[in-house]
Amino acid sequence: MKIERIETFVVPPRWLFVRIEATGGIVGWGEASLEGFAEPVDAVFEALRDRFIGADPRAIEDIWQIGYRAGFYRGGPVLMSALSGLDQALWDLNGKLNGLPVWRMLGGKVRDRVRAYAWIGGDRPDEIGEAAAARRAQGFSAVKMNATAELGRLEAPRVLDEVVERVRAAQAQGLDVGLDFHGRVHRPMAKQLARRLEPLGLLFIEEPLLSENLEGLAQIGQLTSTPIALGERLYSRWDFKRVLTSGVVDIIQPDLSHAGGISEVRRIAAMAEAYDIAVAPHCPLGPLALASCLQLAACTPNLVLQEMSIGIHYNVGADLLTYITNKDALSPVDGHLALPEEPGLGVTIDEAAVRAAAKEGHRWRNPVWRHADGGFAEW
Template sequence: MGRVIETHQFTSFLVGLDDSTAPYKLRESLGPDVDIGVEFHGASQPSTSLLIMKALEPYQPFFYEEPVQCKNVDAMAELAAKTHIPVATGERIFTKWGFREILEKKAAKILQPDVCYAGGITELRLIAGMAESYYVPLAPHNPQGPCSLAASCQIAAAIPNFLIQEQGTRSHDNMLKTPFKAENGFLTVPTAPGLGIEFDEAKFMSLVGEPAPYKRTYDLDDGSVVDW
């Protein structure tokens, strides 16, 4: 993990609970200066999530992401009230109308709208303004590619309550004529026309016909259907 920090200059990580020991192993390995978010993905029952949340509190996670499905806002608000660690949600919530109830019921202290799903750049700017009045920051969701990242960067540069920008691996950078620049854990916002990026079309064409793996829809342990 230290090599990942040095190579990609990340200062924060989001870890899942496939390995329940991962959060505190990372904390012990990386020390107190790296932020570690914990991804529940709404995959456990509230009572189970609460047990895990309490067990992880001594390791001071950055936030708990979706400790329960966001569709039951009251259940999420109840969990949020029982921990001092911020609860984050938003990747499955759409437009400002979906986020209003989250804010009104204090179900989350960090919002994670996705520019691809929540209504685009303009709508995320409105969501950010609404969240600002509740003193709630934005950490835009983005496991997608460079287009989504570029759009999210433009939003980040235009709002006062931006917290942190999620991104997946940098594996898509080779599709850009000019890759994103990172220094000391910060991305430089592209300033070229449009979203500030330009694709290398020849590299895209080289991938035509290449199969893309699908995410599994079942649990490896018992074969039950899951929503990852």
């Protein structure tokens, strides 16, 4: 058996799908989405085609090792996102070849479902309350929201009061809340904010500082018992190694479309388990990314939560369920997602819809914000 074709599809709203076809017409799909950088990730597949057209698609680990190591230059979001999509597609193909969901090939399940959470937005407490009520109506019991607008290095105390009010508005709807600082809060304000939020009983605070600032994160950790989460901007087990050994994090959030796919995040999760650190994969992406996360959730003891982006349309008329025909596979019930039972990743791609959408493509870019003084603000 050989890989005969590797195709990529840039589709709205901001995703990059990967299709691998092997001998006999068996097909696997993956997702190499890297928000704002679809074009460079797509370009990596020129090198991956040269390497792997003609390779045995059953040799998932060998392909992963060559994809990571044979190019000499390793790691980073672009290369690892491409490898992630390739890896997911190989697992999907092999699951279909063997008539098994991926989680069965990874050792079998340790749970029957996984708790999911969705994002809410809003600047004012009333807007947050309405968004939280809508998520509760969808069946969610947990949500994540941005902590703040783009804070400067020093702000008036009333700004912190506004954060607390917004969190309470979501909690008033009966929801558990995780708060994403998004790395946009600098240390002088992050220290104050972490302490102010302590009594609210949050699920976690995410990226209270950027993950490269481990010294500052350690200081934040001394000020609060709220679990600290991070990891969406880390791309391999070597990136996570320093974070795990530092003791500053309680929940890691690797993205299965950025951090080497199912194969690598499986290893990262096992490393985290040795440090008694939980896993909650980052996934504001498409259906193949989420389906890959569910395969990991099935067989990973320390996985606790799963992010998902259902109902977010990005103003382009496409959302999580647009390109799949078995929409129930990724629809939450009572705030949880069921584990896929179908072979491979467990979702059925509407290939005609994908090919039609790829003709339009997208040029999605991260927005740019500025502080009141005109200086650049972290997204």
